[in-house]
Amino acid sequence: MAHRDDIECWLTDMDGVLVHENDAIPGASEMLAGWEANGIPYLVLTNNSIFTARDLSARLRASGLSVPEERIWTSALATADFLKQQVPGGSAFVIGEAGILTALHDAGFVMTETNPDFVVVGETRTYSFEAITKAIRLINRGARFIITNPDATGPSVEGPLPATGAVAALITKATGREPYVVGKPNPMMFRSALNKIGAHSKKTGMIGDRMDTDIVAGIEAGLHTVLVLTGISDQREIAKYPFRPDEIVDSVADLLPTITGTIKTV
Template sequence: MAAKRSEVECWLTDMDGVLVHENSPVPGAAELLQQWRDQGKPFLVLTNNSIFTPRDLSARLRSSGLDVPEESIWTSALATAAFLKDQMPGGSAFVIGEAGILTALHEAGFIMTETNPDYVVVGETRNYSFEAITKAIRLIGNGSRFIVTNPDATGPSTEGPLPATGAIAALITKATGKHPYVVGKPNPMMFRSAMNRIGAHSENTGMIGDRMDTDVVAGIEAGLHTVLVLTGISDQSEIQKYPFRPNEILNSVADLVSHEPVESEL
């Protein structure tokens, strides 16, 4: 059973739309991070984006005015690498992706190969190549297992939406008839692997997100105390579309900053 907010001892929080919005910090984000540090509460900042390494993301957050060390960042790339290491230690993979997933798999002991890999792993990239997608389709057709870091069909940019991992995965599925195993949100495994990283338990862990279809549903399925903030994707009309509810709906993370815990359960 998910804890009440006053019982939460560890926090997981989404990054974009919760702590930052288009590289600007959300008001209250820096204060909340400091509050967790002052209270000695373990926390991880989560992102479904698998392009960047935790070091990259830590630097990006620092430039936005938020102090988050790289060991406090958990990406879908790290979750994917942890899952594959558990499934097949010392395995091999053909990867479509960038530094985030490549570094994570290398550090998990995986070998990158184009010859009969155990897995084809598709992650986020801004440089999808027809040649690489063709290779992935042929390898999966020959028996390599199909893994995707996250299901997001599009990603944001200043010019408008960009095709993302889920869109490329759909293309490969159409060509092969094989559906991937998706590690990132809304798979609750993303949260379970994050909790393992900081030694947390679902009974006393909270999750803050801005999306009903990924953050909240995965948090509920993982048994966490779920907090939806309205600084990102979801608004009240979006919330009404779903048959489930978070434990709390707040305007922003600023509502979590306090000197004394204040209960506002739904």
């Protein structure tokens, strides 16, 4: 087990770790600035496949956090990276928005409704019965079924919304085909992130707020795991699982200055 002082690279979740709604969590700005100032390789990870890295960089900037777009790794980017390895220059029928569409285009994929290599389902707020029906028929004809993330619901001001996992369940029921999930908790997303920054699992830490995605995937990828209590998980939630993170802290503020080399100011 690596000690925090031995960690040379960091991965961190976004929502619940760096931001809550549109507000920066205390300590997040100092942590990010410390990583940048000290040349510490890092990536901000998110299962959200709706937005591009540029969109998310702008969102974080509006919250007072400076994260260059090249420091953001989404489930959409991880999915495109995986599919490019599977079928270089392949084709896909996509249910999703700019995040996954842009990532696949940049990976050299062609979007088509005619005999695609893959049916890819990502996050969207405009699921259509017509598109879902088309996805079902294409999968039945042999297209491979991929989803960017398994989340069954997503947040909104009015309450939970059906998300990728819920739509995937509908398609699975109609086709009898289970999707391959690229995003968390699949440790593949972490491995692709490690490859992007040239990091080794034994020298990399993962900061997250969810036991069922961030922490379990971090453990399976061989990372030093840190759970913060500013998001989904609390002590009661932690007790439900048979595994434990390497560290549990109240927030990223409690990690300063150990992981940045900066002075704690929060």
